Amino acid sequence: xxxxxxxxxxxxxxxxxxxxxxxxxxxxxxxxxxxxxxxxxxxxxxxxxxxxxxxxxxxxxxxxxxxxxxxxxxxxxx
Amino acid sequence: xxxxxxxxxxxxxxxxxxxxxxxxxxxxxxxxxxxxxxxxxxxxxxxxxxxxxxxxxxxxxxxxxxxxxxxxxxxxxx
Amino acid sequence: xxxxxxxxxxxxxxxxxxxxxxxxxxxxxxxxxxxxxxxxxxxxxxxxxxxxxxxxxxxxxxxxxxxxxxxxxxxxxx
Amino acid sequence: xxxxxxxxxxxxxxxxxxxxxxxxxxxxxxxxxxxxxxxxxxxxxxxxxxxxxxxxxxxxxxxxxxxxxxxxxxxxxxxxxxxxxxxxxx
Amino acid sequence: xxxxxxxxxxxxxxxxxxxxxxxxxxxxxxxxxxxxxxxxxxxxxxxxxxxxxxxxxxxxxxxxxxxxxxxxxxxxxxxxxxxxxxxxxx
Amino acid sequence: xxxxxxxxxxxxxxxxxxxxxxxxxxxxxxxxxxxxxxxxxxxxxxxxxxxxxxxxxxxxxxxxxxxxxxxxxxxxxxxxxxxxxxxxxx
Numbered sequence: 336x337x338x339x340x341x342x343x344x345x346x347x348x349x350x351x352x353x354x355x356x357x358x359x360x361x362x363x364x365x366x367x368x369x370x371x372x373x374x375x376x377x378x379x380x381x382x383x384x385x386x387x388x389x390x391x392x393x394x395x396x397x398x399x400x401x402x403x404x405x406x407x408x409x410x411x412x413x
Numbered sequence: 414x415x416x417x418x419x420x421x422x423x424x425x426x427x428x429x430x431x432x433x434x435x436x437x438x439x440x441x442x443x444x445x446x447x448x449x450x451x452x453x454x455x456x457x458x459x460x461x462x463x464x465x466x467x468x469x470x471x472x473x474x475x476x477x478x479x480x481x482x483x484x485x486x487x488x489x490x491x
Numbered sequence: 492x493x494x495x496x497x498x499x500x501x502x503x504x505x506x507x508x509x510x511x512x513x514x515x516x517x518x519x520x521x522x523x524x525x526x527x528x529x530x531x532x533x534x535x536x537x538x539x540x541x542x543x544x545x546x547x548x549x550x551x552x553x554x555x556x557x558x559x560x561x562x563x564x565x566x567x568x569x
Numbered sequence: 570x571x572x573x574x575x576x577x578x579x580x581x582x583x584x585x586x587x588x589x590x591x592x593x594x595x596x597x598x599x600x601x602x603x604x605x606x607x608x609x610x611x612x613x614x615x616x617x618x619x620x621x622x623x624x625x626x627x628x629x630x631x632x633x634x635x636x637x638x639x640x641x642x643x644x645x646x647x648x649x650x651x652x653x654x655x656x657x658x659x
Numbered sequence: 660x661x662x663x664x665x666x667x668x669x670x671x672x673x674x675x676x677x678x679x680x681x682x683x684x685x686x687x688x689x690x691x692x693x694x695x696x697x698x699x700x701x702x703x704x705x706x707x708x709x710x711x712x713x714x715x716x717x718x719x720x721x722x723x724x725x726x727x728x729x730x731x732x733x734x735x736x737x738x739x740x741x742x743x744x745x746x747x748x749x
Numbered sequence: 750x751x752x753x754x755x756x757x758x759x760x761x762x763x764x765x766x767x768x769x770x771x772x773x774x775x776x777x778x779x780x781x782x783x784x785x786x787x788x789x790x791x792x793x794x795x796x797x798x799x800x801x802x803x804x805x806x807x808x809x810x811x812x813x814x815x816x817x818x819x820x821x822x823x824x825x826x827x828x829x830x831x832x833x834x835x836x837x838x839x
Contacts, residue, residue, distance in 0.1 A: 381630040459810040
């Protein structure tokens, strides 16, 4: 009577974990990159101004677009 | 007869592990940051001079102070 | 009838895992470092030119040499 | 998220525990990155002890700005992901 | 590699599963680093939506160049490692 | 540290094994960071093979300086932590 998860389920969980770690890693890199590109290192204000907000929104959109594009190039389907 | 750790203990161990990993991650970032700020990239000597030593000591103190301050700001108690 | 790996084997597997992770971490840092030093950030071409290829080869050789040298210095046998 | 589809109850429970652990570990690392960034941006003078009167409020502003920035980035990311999944037809 | 020497069959099987998992996780992280690098190098203008006509081909070239570069670096690294092991006499 | 408080003997043993593993993994990563930093700071010329007569001693000095720096930083960190815990009254 083996109570351990069946191999199929085990790998399903591991695959889910790896997918989540990959999304989280991608997200963290995006946050850092967009903060650096849009907000900079001055910190004379504690609020984002509207130029920074627009920049952050576009940065996220472009980052996801770039992420998808890299996959296409790697798959040779550019 | 379940020999696995009780759930409470399990999470105690995981919490301890996560706290240790967090301290270690913080420590490693501090070492890198203070080395860059105080020692630089020249390496014409193999010893730290006394200005670099004083700088490292103050850098560690300030880093820990900043670490605590960030927690206070995040908790809204600034 | 304990089916878990014997402690000796367990640590053999963990040691193997740690060695692999260390090699992989070293390799990834080398790839990043040599790309930055030899290829740069312009990307006006999609092929490596021969100067970049030679640079990458030498960079790998030097990186491994530096890796070994650091070990010697740390062991006090310089 | 559709990650946990097709798992047994036991596996889902284990998966949720794992998820929770990852989130804690993620937020601890985020905290450390935040400290590193704001320290780097705000603290450059080591001629005296303790955070100076210029460095202290700089760190406060940096943290507040960073948190607002993460919030905005996260909201936009969810929006973009939802649009993508709608476009992919599921 | 000589890593798995002296293990039982069961342990070798577990080790291979672990190895496979590490490789998947490694290649996912590599993908993310590649995106980060090419985005950083190619995208610097946020005055309009979507990747521009300059940014788009820059990313393509960056990815292709990075992949060629990793291939070359990997091949050279294997060569150097083999030479070292031959010199060490095993 | 007060981490392991309130654990059973079995858990403490498992915890110590984990601790040891983390320390090994940490020191391997530190080694790799040290190589990366000193290579970055000392090696910038790829016009010939092998570390040059300038690069070689630069790496030696960099490693020695980095190790001294980590030692000093670690000692100071312990001191600051101890003072904090004394101030917190435990």
